[in-house]
Amino acid sequence: MKFYDREKELDFLKKQYVQTDSSSTMTVITGRRRIGKTSLSLNYAKDKKYIYLFVSKKSEILLCEEFIETIKINFNIPIIGEIKDFRTVFNLIMEIGKKEKIVVIIDEFQEFYNINPSVYSDIQNIWDQNKDKTKIHLIFIGSIYSLMIKIFKNSKEPLFGRADRIMYIKPFHPKVLKKILQDNGKYTKENLFINYLITGGVPRYQEILLKNNVFTETEIIDYYFDENSSFIDEGKTILIEEFGKEYGTYFSILELLSEGRTSRSEIESILEKNIGGYLEKLESDYDIISKRKPIGSKTTGRVQKYFIKDNFLSFWFRFVYKYRTAIETGNFKYLKKLIATHLRTYSGPFLEKLYHEILKETNEYNEIGNYWERGNKNEIDIVAINEIEKKILIGEIKLNKDKINMNALKMKSEKLVNKYKNFTIEYVCLGMQDLEKYI
Numbered sequence: 001m002k003f004y005d006r007e008k009e010l011d012f013l014k015k016q017y018v019q020t021d022s023s024s025t026m027t028v029i030t031g032r033r034r035i036g037k038t039s040l041s042l043n044y045a046k047d048k049k050y051i052y053l054f055v056s057k058k059s060e061i062l063l064c065e066e067f068i069e070t071i072k073i074n075f076n077i078p079i080i081g082e083i084k085d086f087r088t089v090f091n092l093i094m095e096i097g098k099k100e101k102i103v104v105i106i107d108e109f110q111e112f113y114n115i116n117p118s119v120y121s122d123i124q125n126i127w128d129q130n131k132d133k134t135k136i137h138l139i140f141i142g143s144i145y146s147l148m149i150k151i152f153k154n155s156k157e158p159l160f161g162r163a164d165r166i167m168y169i170k171p172f173h174p175k176v177l178k179k180i181l182q183d184n185g186k187y188t189k190e191n192l193f194i195n196y197l198i199t200g201g202v203p204r205y206q207e208i209l210l211k212n213n214v215f216t217e218t219e220i221i222d223y224y225f226d227e228n229s230s231f232i233d234e235g236k237t238i239l240i241e242e243f244g245k246e247y248g249t250y251f252s253i254l255e256l257l258s259e260g261r262t263s264r265s266e267i268e269s270i271l272e273k274n275i276g277g278y279l280e281k282l283e284s285d286y287d288i289i290s291k292r293k294p295i296g297s298k299t300t301g302r303v304q305k306y307f308i309k310d311n312f313l314s315f316w317f318r319f320v321y322k323y324r325t326a327i328e329t330g331n332f333k334y335l336k337k338l339i340a341t342h343l344r345t346y347s348g349p350f351l352e353k354l355y356h357e358i359l360k361e362t363n364e365y366n367e368i369g370n371y372w373e374r375g376n377k378n379e380i381d382i383v384a385i386n387e388i389e390k391k392i393l394i395g396e397i398k399l400n401k402d403k404i405n406m407n408a409l410k411m412k413s414e415k416l417v418n419k420y421k422n423f424t425i426e427y428v429c430l431g432m433q434d435l436e437k438y439i
Contacts, residue, residue: 001207002183003043005176006036009167013044016164017137020101024136026127026162030148031169032310033238034204037141040169041105049074050103051093055111063115064089071096086112087122094126097134109140110147120151124158146242146285171201171311174357174439180206186215189435194220197350200311205231221339225332232327235316242286246278251321253278254308257289258317260349262305279306288313295369295383296419303374311350318346344399352381352397355430358438359384365393371416378412382430391424392417401431 016025029037042052051074053067061084068083075096083089093104112119127138140163142148152163172180177195181187194217199205208230209215214223224231243250253275256267268275282289283306293304308314319339320327326334352370359368365384371394372379381397394413396404409427417425430438 001180001203001210003039004180004203004206005172006040006043009040009169010044012165012167013041013137013139017048017103019164020135020137023132024097024127024130024134024138025164026138026140028148028152028163028166029139029141029169030143030145030166032145032202033143034202035169035171036203037143037169038107039203041107041139041141045103045105048103049100050105051075052105053107055106055108055115057111057114060084060086060116060119068092086116086119087126090123090126094130094134094136097130097136101135103137103139105139105141107141108143110142110144110151113147113151121158124162127162144241145287149285171199172203172206173201173361174354175361177201177206178439180210181215184210184215189432189439190217191215192435192439193347193351193354193432196354197311197347198224198315202312205312217343221336225335225339227330227332231316232320235313235321238313239288249273249275249278250282251317253282254288254313255317255322257306257308258314258322262307264306292369294373295367295371295385296416303372311353315346348397348399351399351432354435355382355395355397355438359393371413373415378415380409380413380416383416385420385423389424390422391426392420393426393428395428395430397430399432401429401433404429404431 013027016027019025029041031037045052051070053070055063056066064083064086067086067089068079071077071089071092072079077092077096079092083092096102097104140148142151151157151159152166154160174192174196178187178192181191181195195206195209195215198220199209209220209223212223214220223229239250240247249271252271253267256270261267261270264275264279279289279291283291288309289306290309291304291306293299293301297303308317319335323335323338326332356368359365359382365386366388367383367385369383370380371383380394382393382395384393384395386392394409394416396406396409398404406427406429409429413427417423
């Protein structure tokens with residue numbers, strides 16, 4: 001698959017590179033697995049002198065052997081003796097940076113926690129001593145979000161405050177998905193939506209679907225639920241390393257959230273345990289869920305709901321993890337029938353989410369969200385506020401917008417409208433039919 005999007009990220013990295021004319025700069029690139037962090041860094045570095053080092057799960061001695069070979073291939077410098085520790089490797093890299101301007105990419109940087117945690121202190125000391133004498137754009141890539149945040153944002157860690165910028169890479173916007181489908185002659189609004197619903201715009205998943213020539217709902221579901229599918233184990237692959245020994249509780253919470261059980265009290269009543277700490281970590285440490293409050297509510301208000309941010313993980317927990325017995329017995333025919341029964345109901349909230357993302361991209365509104373009142377009464381799918389122009393958009397979203405009752409929408413929004421008395425109100429009904437117009 002060709003390289004798509006990331007213009008803003010590339011532009012930023014290029015600005016960082018210019019700054020290395022005066023002293024070295026450090027950039028951290030993080031985000032969930034499969035999001036394209038490595039592709040982004042290599043695309044940026046392709047026309048520059050660079051070294052790419054991948055921190056695989058092996059001993060420090062073997063890693064250093066591999067790294068030294070890479071350095072020898074790229075730079076004609078004498079290396080005397082056997083190098084057994086990364087401290088010496090990093091010192092060597094800094095010496096190269098004193099003579100020429102280079103980009104150094106170190107991928108899966110968090111793995112040093114398992115190999116030799118003292119590497120972080122070594123890097124800090126060497127960096128502090130040589131940063132202003134060298135011309136290196138040092139890029140650390142990490143896919144274990146919680147560890148990367150700990151390494152660079154925890155004040156007790158040696159590399160705290162050293163990064164010039166931490167970049168968090170997000171999935172492709174729906175407009176990019178549209179472009180990918182168009183480039184392959186497969187764009188329809190239905191193909192766009194099923195892609196967005198299941199992949200959430202994660203680049204690696206786009207590559208897999210393109211490689212296997214699957215684009216429609218039937219094609220994607222058939223590919224996903226196949227005994228050889230790479231998607232079946234993907235949720236575990238992404239998350240078990242993040243969660244560690246307590247992954248069972250985290251997985252149970254995420255399964256319930258994927259079913260639409262969005263309140264803490266409801267989940268606690270089912271699991272029969274306090275989950276406040278787990279929810280806080282899922283939101284703050286792992287960046288997997290988000291907490292939402294109704295538009296117009298006080299920041300201190302207790303009315304709130306929790307949602308899984310990642311479309312792929314939400315689908316995986318709803319239809320793979322929940323039915324893991326069927327998965328383990330290879331009963332994929334049953335699962336496809338089950339999905340055919342539930343997919344329409346399941347997908348409704350994701351059409352709402354899609355429209356939220358589309359409106360955010362317009363930069364026309366300072367706040368976009370949902371509205372509901374205590375007890376989940378008078379729920380409104382989308383509310384977008386422009387405080388400068390004093391206007392508010394209030395909308396209902398259904399797969400088939402012909403089923404929307406405009407009068408009912410206006411009645412549901414009476415309390416909300418009263419909070420914005422001087423605003424111009426626009427009521428809209430949105431469905432699959434309108435995607436062409438908005439995207």
